[in-house]
Amino acid sequence: MKVYRTPAGIAVNENDRWFRARDASFDRLFGEREPLAWLRPQLEECARVDVAGPLPAPLGRQEVWAAGVTFQRSREARMEESGREADVYDRVYEAERPELFFKATPHRVVGQGGEVRIRRDSAWNVPEAELALAVNRSGRIFGYTIGNDMSSRSIEGENPLYLPQAKIHDACCALGPGLLLSEQPLAPTTEISLGIDRNGSTVFRGATRLAQMRRSPRELVEWLFRDNSFPDGCYLLTGTGIVPGNDFTLAVGDEVAITIEPIGTLRNRVIRNPG
Secondary structure (H helix, E strand, O other): OEEEEEOOEEEEEEOOEEEEEOOOOHHHHHHOOOHHHHHHHHEEEOOOOOOOOOOOOOOOOOEEEEEEOOEHHHHHHHHHHHHHHHHHHHHHHHOOOOEEEEEEOHHHEEOOOOEEEEOOOOOOEEOOEEEEEEEOOOOOEEEEEEEEEOEEHHHHHHOHHHHHHHHOOOOOEEEEEEEEEOOOOOOOOOEEEEEEEEOOEEEEEEEEEHHHEOOOHHHHHHHHOOOOOOOOOEEEEOOOOOOOOOOOOOOOOOEEEEEEOOOEEEEEEEEEOOO
């Protein structure tokens, strides 16, 4: 079952049948102990809903958090950009405690077809294609969507303590196109692919699989909820295993597409934060 936030309300697709969800919201969904069981009685069958165009991000008041250095490729890239501080990322990859950081408040998140931004004070910027976990208020993973963790490699590479500035700014995160509700975890063979087009030509393609993650989604959520509460639930990005080479940086107008089946494809255009 996939749940979409549309301008007309909550739309649901299950086995190619479309439904409207009466009296439903993403805040209610994240607040329920059994989100899928709660949602089903709210559904009324309807005509096909167009979700091919722009859509709001599938969230309400939920914060977005993120995990770092969960893939070997991310570990290598963070070490490459950080010079003398490279061993920080080597140690966290091997450590028991994962790297977890705050990513975005809802107003900094865009949805399908929205414009993600690169910082105007950064010369080296990349998208990070990630699986995003939907976690309810009690810490249960009940769904999945696609996340784009926009990142400034130049700022973070200058000093690891600059991580918040490298990661958090207006339109720094995209989620979508919809939320896949599932009581079963995604298979380790699930592929995440990233494509970047510029002026009609492909400038980067890459892919990885969930099996390449060093830490499990359940482990990451357990650490996030230690001494921390989320009354509205939250999203947790699980890290990236796809990092363009050191000679690549995003440009204004680039089109970023991230695909995770069976969730779909998240598409966004790159702009620069205004001065």
